[in-house]
Amino acid sequence: MRSKIFAAVVATAVASTACAQTIAQQPQTGAPKLIVAISVDQFSADLYDEYRPHFTAGLKRLSSGVAFRNGYQSHNATETCPGHSTILTGSHPSRTGIIANGWYDLSQARSDKSVYCVEDERVPGSSSIAYTVSPYHLRVPTMGDRLKAVSPTSRNVAVAGKDRSAVMMGGRAVDQRWYWDGKTFSTDLKGVATPRSVTAGKLAIANAIAQDRPPLELPEFCQGKAKDIPIEGYGSPVGANSFARKAGDVRSFRASPEFDGATLALAAALIDEMQLGHGTATDIISIGLSGTDIIGHGYGTEGAEMCLQLLSIDRDLGDFLRLLDRRGIDYSVMLTADHGGQDIPERRRQQGVADAARVDPKLTAKDVGAAVGTQLGLKGPVLYGEGSFGDMYVDRALSPGDRARAMSAAVAMFRAHPQVEAVFTHEQLAATPVPTESPTGWSLIQRARASFDAERSGDFVVLLKRDVNAATRTPGYVATHGSPWDYDRRVPILFWRQGMPSLALESPVETTDILPTLAATIGLAIPAGSIDGHCLVAVAGDRCTLR
Template sequence: MRKTLTGLLGATLLATPAFAAPPKLVIAISVDQFSSDLFDEYRPAFTGGLARLSSGAAFRNGYQGHAASETCPGHSTILTGDRPARTGIIANNWVDQSQTRSDKGVYCAEDERVAGSSTSHYTVSPLHLRVPTLGERLKQVSPASRSVAVAGKDRAAVMMSGQRPDQRWYWDGKRYTTDLVGVRAPAVVAATNAAVAKLLAAPADPLEAPPLCVAKSKSVAIEGGGMPVGAGAFARAAGDARSFRASPQFDGATLALAAGLIQEMKLGKGEATDLIAIGASATDYVGHSYGTEGQEMCLNLLSLDRDLGDFFAVLDRQGLDYAVVLTADHGGNDVPERQQAAGIHDAARVDPALFPAQVGKAVAAELGLKGPVLIGDSPFGDIYLDRALAPADRKRALTAAVALYQAHPQVEAAFTHDQLRRAKLSTGSPDAWSMIERARSSFDDQRSGDLVVLLRRRVTPIADTKSYVATHGSPWDYDRRVPILFWRAGMPAVASEAAIETIAIAPTLAAWIGVPIERGAIDGSCLMSVPGVTCPAR
């Protein structure tokens, strides 16, 4: 896809920005499921864009502090400066039993008020994001500034741009599209969609693996019906859009569109500072489809490094004065079968008996109740009591459900709604938070479940592997710890071991570009250790 990136775009002479002035373009990149474990593992092999970013202010111990380490909550923290407890984005999906539609689920980036919207066929919207993004704050103080988002997932684009960006584009499974009404589509959108359609119309040959990736190539059998993983090289049949999404070409296309939008809209060329948020989503789909430690992830990350290098080179040739921050919405865990072979004996797939339907049946049988009793699609996270139960029965059912979950050897903790509501938000270092502090950070009194279940370390909450083989979403550091990298031309290198949160990104960028944020208005604080940033007095 790098041909699309370079072929669509022209070139001008390289110019060196004046480091003392605020950057004219801020680029915020989220690499979905890019854990600090992966960053640490592959950092010596990076030679392109990720190597460049690593040479700036590099924080390898960044944290998405909350327990709900999923895409939507994670992206909601990056450019708001707020934890999910304040953004209201507690998960990718939650349950609202007051809805009149038969589907009681709510997708984080939908407007369920629109007729026909559902969690599977939804109307994309920032409705549920309760706080402003940096782009919104920027445009309030600088109306001439532009706020743009482009991503492989709608929820990434929505949560990083919020309300009323100038442009917002994301992949819908067939093409890059937008939810914005009355906004003229730049010509590069149609050009990128045409290039991707041509790419998908032809089969893809397997990628040539360098020695580093060959050393990781070993087929691993998967329990639960899934195909073996570990030795793939992204060969793809013509028309296979799902495999395209879980391949390095996907991020190449997203970066091509982002670079094209920057050029066509002349972002960073005006008097005011502009902002573009980019969601690189392929790493997440690769992690889900193949795990994090095989040849597939190796090929993907090395390709992302090259594509980011090409992306920055395009901007350099335009003479843009830009600053970059790169982080992730969450990390990920490898397939338990490969972990077990490597001697990680606590790695396991979840017991199907932990799914809410099964626990609900057990509670119903124990207490003589009717109905589903418990509502939810996952064996972890937010689980809801059936509102059709009488209040006394709901209380009995909650007590019984908590006892069943806590007695299971794969469960770390089960917290009730009342326990989390009474718990205080942590103000300490995110690497030292207790389990209830992690769960409290993604708790919302209106949207969270009647109980929140946290699984033990290395328990993968996927039993049926025919669709995905690995995932994230746990309160453990392999899902919470992510890199946070700041870079600008001329920035001296800073390598920090400090444990910081992603909520520090927005106030740091705001200070960099002169966007005031009232003290106490957000959860995060400006990072004084980023060169060139003058943080407001505390």
């Protein structure tokens, strides 16, 4: 049994608005009237390679265009916010300023020193968990921002399962932005009327959640993956969830194939109501599909749960593209991911990866900071950081001398741990040039440099060894990403347009190459030196000469 929420939400939302004339689409030339930029959260190139022979609908169609199986989120901090910040800006996190999902600002007066990437901490009472959504921290324009600056009649729309996905792909100059807030789809835009299709779509989603959902039937290909895998120190095994859900269970709805179907349906309804692709100028809609990430964290990447998820995305994307076809829209599609992901170490060891392991639960900023404090006789937290890897910040409340001693001791402790591959200091990263060569040859310090911002980055950054999984075995979080290794860095990058020649390319490219490539296809000039990416000739041809 397949999830039918895409069809249900579209039927309800589209019925509330007048639709464009239905016309059969023909091969197109010139600038497309609608760019559809899709990010499938945690859709690694490894998953793409594994499942590509089994795609029959939307992902099969997109793979028939120009398909790069070796795309790279080249930086070290392979998380949702930094990854999405590269896709439509053409820039690495070192330029976008989005170094992680969250970082620390120890100069803040508030007790919560952490900052969420789409938080505006200037709002009174804001915290990293109770915040006003904002693009405040994004230092560079997105494609939609650039497009509207030169063509004010263009529309820029963002729909996503996460606020950070919608903000980082949409940017500042958005006409509509909708994202899941934990209960329904919400927006941060003030003074913008809610489209009728969104109101109808939200009602259809609420009605679907209010009903029991029977289990999804496993296709034959998925049945071989339906094996319970016990998790060390965790109650429930993973590997055979069929996504049955009790009425009203919002959390289970979000962690299921239904979630991305609802996001795509809302995007389709907005395209219809706003008549995107039917104006005199090119429009853009960015779509963030978050279900693969939520399922990857909750169940790992190689079980029946992920199998059901990816085959469901394929079908829902097929329905979405056919709807655009029926509307007669001259559109082009780009699909990629914000990062990859690592499967649970328990299953990886069964598959022969002997070094797959969970991180030492005491290898955290809090625990290492406490150990340093004990060793040096220092009070306070000593060290701030998110878990066991990434940016670490030495307490600013310490005297300069104590800060220097604490820094030295903390770096030494992390470097001595058998699960740590490297530690780079702020000074080392600042002295390292941003790499410009092929991402396959970047050293670890170059990968870390691409995530480095002098103002926001920590006093040092910790990189774990390959095959060390930093997930903490809590419900919904048994596997993770965020490492500098290629299972987290390598993602597919697909371009499709009606009539486009089919090319399957092995050459390495970067997600920063997406913006200049899409810009070239619509004649949007990008000032030289303002981005890190390069136009892909295989997609845009001689239009890549535009600056």
